[in-house]
Amino acid sequence: MLITLEGLDGSGKTTVWEALHDSHPEATYTREPTESWYGDAVNRAIDDDADPLATLFLFTADHADHLSRTIRPALENDELVISDRYSDSRYAYQAAALSGSDLTRPMEYIRGIHSAFTREPDKTIYIDVDPETAAARSGSTNQFEDAAFLAQVESNYERLIDAEPERFVRVDGTQSPEAVIDSVEDIVDRLTSEHGE
Numbered sequence: 001m002l003i004t005l006e007g008l009d010g011s012g013k014t015t016v017w018e019a020l021h022d023s024h025p026e027a028t029y030t031r032e033p034t035e036s037w038y039g040d041a042v043n044r045a046i047d048d049d050a051d052p053l054a055t056l057f058l059f060t061a062d063h064a065d066h067l068s069r070t071i072r073p074a075l076e077n078d079e080l081v082i083s084d085r086y087s088d089s090r091y092a093y094q095a096a097a098l099s100g101s102d103l104t105r106p107m108e109y110i111r112g113i114h115s116a117f118t119r120e121p122d123k124t125i126y127i128d129v130d131p132e133t134a135a136a137r138s139g140s141t142n143q144f145e146d147a148a149f150l151a152q153v154e155s156n157y158e159r160l161i162d163a164e165p166e167r168f169v170r171v172d173g174t175q176s177p178e179a180v181i182d183s184v185e186d187i188v189d190r191l192t193s194e195h196g197e
């Protein structure tokens, strides 16, 4: 089973993902951008404010490598896989970065590229914080960590949730870290017992 954690920068995904290592040590933990040279290239593109279309394709290359090297082998081995960010980050962030470009429907374009090869998550836990809280917590250190940009990203996540409400579980990320971790652990416990893991 593939569970993904999604949300704005600073929503608390990594805090939760790290806590899950203790409560669910049996899972395979992974993330995007990955810790590979593809991930390094993505991080360099973010730091350099690279062209948004070029950045999309670097993120997509990282995702293809992530699928073939980590995600598909672990799922074929019937493992629980928990990823800190995954394809929805691309649909939400790069669609916002490409709004105003020559692409008339950026999110549909990005989803179209992915649909040929990706593996959809079984469940996505969306840690919900407002863009101002997200920008303040993340420290506004890169081009994406800006409240106005994150407001566009948030509205893209809401579109994704509206389109597939059965896949997403929303958790209030403005609660204390302990309460957010408890909520996510309860969700993962329920999903793994339903799935027989």
Ligand SMILES: Nc1ncnc2c1ncn2[C@@H]1O[C@H](COP(=O)(O)OP(=O)(O)OP(=O)(O)O)[C@@H](O)[C@H]1O
Pocket (backbone or CB within 6 Å): 007, 008, 009, 010, 011, 012, 013, 014, 015, 016, 137, 138, 173, 174, 175, 176, 177, 178, 180
């Ligand atoms: N529920 C919370 N309440 C207050 N602060 C929090 C909460 N969860 C995390 N934080 C703090 O917010 C900051 C960002 O948290 P974290 O790295 O987990 O977020 P993230 O969603 O992984 O961010 P990014 O996507 O930018 O990597 C950290 O300083 C963390 O300690």
Ligand SMILES: Cc1cn([C@H]2C[C@H](O)[C@@H](COP(=O)(O)O)O2)c(=O)[nH]c1=O
Pocket (backbone or CB within 6 Å): 009, 032, 033, 046, 059, 085, 086, 087, 089, 090, 091, 093, 094, 142, 144, 145
């Ligand atoms: C996977 C992915 C990430 N991003 C953005 C979101 C963050 O601002 C950075 C790095 O992610 P991290 O969780 O802070 O390590 O990259 C993106 O724009 N598109 C993506 O697909």
